[in-house]
Amino acid sequence: MSELTFDAVVVGGGIVGCSAAFFLAREGWKVAVVERDSLACGTSSKSFAWINGTSKTADENYHRLNARGLAAYCELAVEFGEEALGLNPSGTLNVVQKSDAANYAATQEQARQLAAYDYPAAWVDIHALRRMEPHMTLPDDAEALFAMADHCLDAPKFVRFMASQVQALGGTVLEDCAAQSLVAQDDGQVTGLETDQGTLKTRHVVVAAGPGTAEVLSMLTGYDAFATRFPLHQVPGLLVRTPNLLPHRRIRHVVYSSISPEIHMLPDFNGGLKIGSDETDGMVTVDSTPDQLHNVASILLDRAKDLLPGFPDRDCLDECTITLGIRPYPKDGHSLAGPLPGAKGLYVIATHSGITLAPALGGLMTELIATGQTPDMLKPFTLDRIEGF
Known part of the structure; x- marks a missing residue:
């Protein structure tokens, strides 16, 4: 050259x-x-590829920077279209049980903070939650913070x-x-x-x-x-991407569930699910062996089965893609x-x-x-x- x-x-x-x-x-x-x-x-x-300002409420400047990122995607979508960009305006459900007092209080405080920042969000009860995610099995005291402006991305x-x-x-x-x-x-x-x-x-x-x-x-x-x-820290994160699933095995929104055991999932662009967990991220390192990653991935599929009874759990692991992403975390x-x-x-x-x-x-x-x-x-x-x- x-x-x-x-x-x-x-x-x-x-x-x-x-x-x-x-x-x-x-x-x-x-x-x-x-x-x-x-x-x-x-x-x-x-990456889990969740576009949001929902999870960043502790610092207003940082929240507004993330909200600006979401707004920029929306502006690009007006110009180029969601399909061309790989955008899904799915919204997020942050699911919590009333009986889990600490997490419930923290999630309600998160909702109050988002309202103070004028970030689009609402609180939904179990009846609305079951309508929004009809294939999920949820306890009767489950509720959720619904962040309707959030997206996920290919x-x-x-x-x-x-x-x-x-x-x-x-x-x-x-x-x-x-x-x-x-x-x-x-x-x-x-x-x-x-x-x-x-x-x-x-x-x-x-x-x-x-x-x-x-x-x-x-x-x-x-x-x-x-x-x-x-x-800058290098922080590993493990994700499982399933193959295309039948409709009764899918979800419609990004779901963060603090119902024990913790899990987060989103509707992937191949018709399957992308699954992760902050807890299981703590079980892997940058040097984890393929067998170790396989074992942690099995845990994630079992957790998905707990929320989605129609999910094939670890039976489909051989058809899944397991990725270990190294995320850059400023100190x-x-x-x-x-x-x-x-x-x-x-x-x-x-x-x-x-x-x-x-x-x-x-x-x-x-x-x-x-x-x-x-x-x-x-x-x-x-x-x-x-x-x-």
């Missing part, structure tokens, strides 16, 4: 990187996406769509292309990116490498300490997005809930790069809030 020139280069072909590239391209920038493997091959394809489809739009807008998507190092002037101004396919000349590089962010920054800058100092729990302090033209986006936040952070980062000014919504999440940066 001969030397090419771009207004901006995005390192990372997942949902965050391709969303950032899309919004930059819409501003008329000539953009390249550099992905060392294939698009959406990492965390994006192994994330790989969305990533591919964003990448196709980047190309349609004159950008370039380079798969199987590994970023190697930055080219910079003595004053720290980025002037290019070295890859294993050649040099890309640019004055703006956005690193959106998910759980690999620290390692990528270390490699690009030559500063080894990034690999250990960058404030303080909130997104890291903005310029890398001390560098000129180098930007970072690293966050959990990348599925929800991708279009919001992509749009806000585009505004920052294009204007040189940090948008107000992004200010609480820039890297200079972290000690050592």
